[in-house]
Amino acid sequence: MTIETDGWRYKRWKKDGEQVKESLHFVHDGISSRDMKCKQVSLDAGLYEEIFLPNKTIIEKKVRYNHKPYFVGAEYDPLEIPMTIQFENVTDEEVRSICRWLDQDYYKEFYFENRPERRFYVIYSGDSRLLHNGIRDSGGIVSLVFRTNNPFSYSPVFVSETYDLSVNGTNGTDITFVNSGDLPCKPILEFEKVGNGDLKIVNMSNAGQEFELKALLSGEKIRVDNHHKEIETDIVGTYRYDNHNDVFLEMLRGNNYLKVYGNVKMRFVYQFETKG
Template sequence: MKHFLGFTYDGIPSMHYGITQVNVGSGLYDDTLMSATTIESDTVKGRDVSFFKSITKENIKITMSIYMERGVDERQLDIVRAWFDVDYYRPFYFDERPDRLVFAMIEGEVKIRHDGYQGYLEVTLTTNSPYWWSPIHALDFKGATTFNFTNTGTKSLFPMIEITAKGDISSGSPVKVINVRTGQSLEVTLMASGEVLTIDCLYKSLQSSLPETYRYDVCNEKYIEIETGVSPIQLVGNASFKFRYRERYR
C-alpha cells in the first residue's frame, strides 16, 4: 500500500538503510485491491451464455517508489543491490501491517531517479501467491480433546499437523483429527511409540521422524481443510498434537 512508509524485506527493516516509500505523484494513491483474475470459458455458436472452465489468480505485484535518505553514492547503492539481489522469494511486509506478509522477489529492472546526490528507486516485487499470509500461528495439545479452530482469514487454510505417538498406534486404536464442521477425518493406523509424524495438509505430504519410514499406506490422506470462521476439531488417540498454520487473505 502506497501510503505506508516503512517495510521489512528478508528480515531487514527498510529504515535500517534509511529507505522509505514515497508518493511521487499528486492527488490520491493508486493501489491494487486484489491481483488480477483471468476467467477461462468456452463459447458455443448460437448460445448467449459462456461455459465456465476455470479461473487463474495472478500472483501479487507490489510497485514502490523508495527514497534513499542517505543519498545515492555507490556505497549506499551497493547495500541496496545486495539486499534486493536474491534468487528466491523472501518474506516482505509493510511495517504498519506486520500481520500481513507475502513472499516476494524483485522482478524486472530497478530504476533510479536522482540528481547525483539525492534520489529514489522504482522497484517491482512479485510474489509466489495471489494471497497475503499471516505470521505462523501455533496450537499445542498434550492429548485427545475437542477444541474450536478459529480461522479469521478470508480463505480456507491447510495446517501443518505434528502428531507424537505416546504409545504404539494400531488400526484398533488409531490417531484421528476430525473436522466436525465438514466431516473430514484424517486417520493414521500405525505409529511406533515416540514417533513423530508431520502432516502437511497444504502440500499433501507425510514425514516420519523414523529413518526410512513412510506412512502413506497407513494414512487415509484426508488432509484437513479449515474454512473461515469457527470449526470444532476433535483429536482422538494416544498422542499429542501440534498445529502450525498461516491464515490467507486476498
C-alpha cells in the first residue's frame, strides 16, 4: 500500500508483520522512535529484503603441489542494518535531538517493536543521506546504516530464579539450565556463600565441565562473568582468581544438566544468541 503525506510518497509497513523490516517503530538506547517523532519507512515496492545470515569468510591454507586447500576456520562479519527513517513536523532542535539519539559513541541496544525478542547492540557507521522537499517544517527522510557488535542477535536479558542451596548435601543438587539460543551461552553467575567453603558446578551436558571456587567466606557475595572471564567479590582488596580452577561455565544449546556442590544462594543472568 502506498500513501502520501506532506508531499512524501512512501510504502506503509504491514501493521502485524513478523519480520523486522515490516516494523514501523523501533527502540534505540531505551528510547522509542515514537517518542522521537520518527518511524521506519520503505522507499521501495515489492518483497521485503533482509539479511538472512551474516557474511562469512572461509580461512584456508594452500600448500604447493596440493590443489586441495587446508581448511583452517571461518570468521563471521558483524551485521549491518540499513535504515530509512521519516520524521514530520519537527523543529530544528528536535532534528538535532534525533541526531544525538542515533549517533552515539558506543554500541547501544536496538530492537524493532514487533520483534522485541531479537535485540542488537548497534553504532551508527555512516552512509547517511537526507531527502527533503525544501520545506523545513515538513520533515524529511534519512537513510543511514547501523553496525552491530555481533554477527548474531541477542535475546533480552533474563534472570533465573534464585536457587536456595543453603543446605546442600554431599551428593549435590541437580539444576537444569535451558539454552534456547543457537550458540553456546556463557551466563553471569551471582551467588552468596553460606558458610565457609567451596563451590563447584559440574555441567554434565558439556563433557563434565567443572567450574570451581575454593576457600570462600560465609556471607561473601561473588559475581562471575563467564563470557568475559571476570570474577568480582564484595570483600574489599580481595581477588579470587587464585581460588578458581580457570574453567568458566559454557552452556551448550538445549538442556544443560548441572550438579551443584556447596552451600550457596545463586542465580544466573544471561542472554541467548540467535542466528537468522
